[in-house]
Amino acid sequence: MTQDINNRLVKFNELVPSKVPFVEGKLKGHQDRLNYSIVGPGVSEDTKQNVKIAEEHGFNIGAVSAAPMNGSGLHSHTTAEVFLIFSGSWRFYWGTDGKEGEVVLNKGDVASFPTNMFRGFQNVSDENALIFVVLGENDPGVITWTPKVLEKAKESGMVLLNDNTLVDLDKNKIPDGKVALEPIKEKDLESFDHYTSEEIEKYVIRYENKDKYLKDDEHYDSNSILNYLDHFNVHNKDFEPNIDHNTGFGLTMLKGNNAHIHPYILKESEVYLCLDGEWEVTCNDQKTIIGPNDSFSSPRGSNRSLKNISNQEGSIFIIRQKNLK
Ligand SMILES: [Fe+2]
Secondary structure, three states, X not given: OOOOHHHHEEOXXXXXXXXXXXXXXXXXXXXXXXXXXXXXXXXXXXXXXXEEEXXXXXXXXXXXXXXXXXXXXXXXXXXXXXXXXXOOEEEEEEOOOOOXXXXXXXXXXXXXXXXXXXXXXXXXXXXXXXXXXXXXXXXXXXXXXXXXXXHHHXXXXXXXXXXXXXXXOOOOXXXXXXXXXXXXXXXXXXXXXXXXXXXXXXXEEOHHHHHHOOEEOOOOOOOEEEEEEOOEEEOXXXXXXXXXXXXXXXXXXXXXXXXXXXXXXXXXXXXXXXXXXXEEEEEOOEEEEEOOOOEEEEOOOOEEEEEEOOOOOEEEEEEEEOOOO
């Protein structure tokens, strides 16, 4: 059966976001934020979160847009969390009190945060801004909030239950058989890791430093490759990763005026995510086009190719599954 590849095309402007995706979602600094689930549900606590592509990819892709000075409260993950900045300036801060360190990132920057550490982020530009987030594994598990986030959320009427679902106590009560999740205890806080700003900087690649990382794939001078995570193979050439994190997925940027990849077959899941330009994707002889903020997931085992069809330099992220069993 031929499947219509347009079912795997994700036009960002057609996505339906969650307005209260997490427990702190009614608090100042978090209430003007939207959460998008593009591949998999991610770690959304909103049971009504719309998920665009539910098929397991070995990773999850989501996005967050936020008004100035809005973003996510301090939380920890059990799998990889990699941020791709698409617009604006974003401040990432971390530690149990959020004061152990910070980095401010801008368009085209990438940061891979370690597991088991509390991190939060906010849009520090003066306009709405957008980031994409790639999480590791089919099931990225649940996030752990700092006790302070859960306490403040409760004051706003929002309670996270022991099955990781949210209740707004202004509208509903806690269902029978369920209980509110207890904030983690002081002694359990000690099991989370601490990092200085210099240590986290090793997991950050800033776009302004791209010349340090970009490699030519020696394919008619058309392609520049910035490889972030895991090995990347294109036109029979291998590219080493620049971030030393084993996330279970590869992340690469392909860039150039005439950037393109000739047809290839991959048995793993793979997603193209457009930062700039207009890209034609051909997949099993069907064609589709993705522009900025749009993405496309090639079916496993399909024959696909990619080319920038805009008359300017284009940049596209390629996310490849690396944990296929
Ligand atoms: Fe997160």
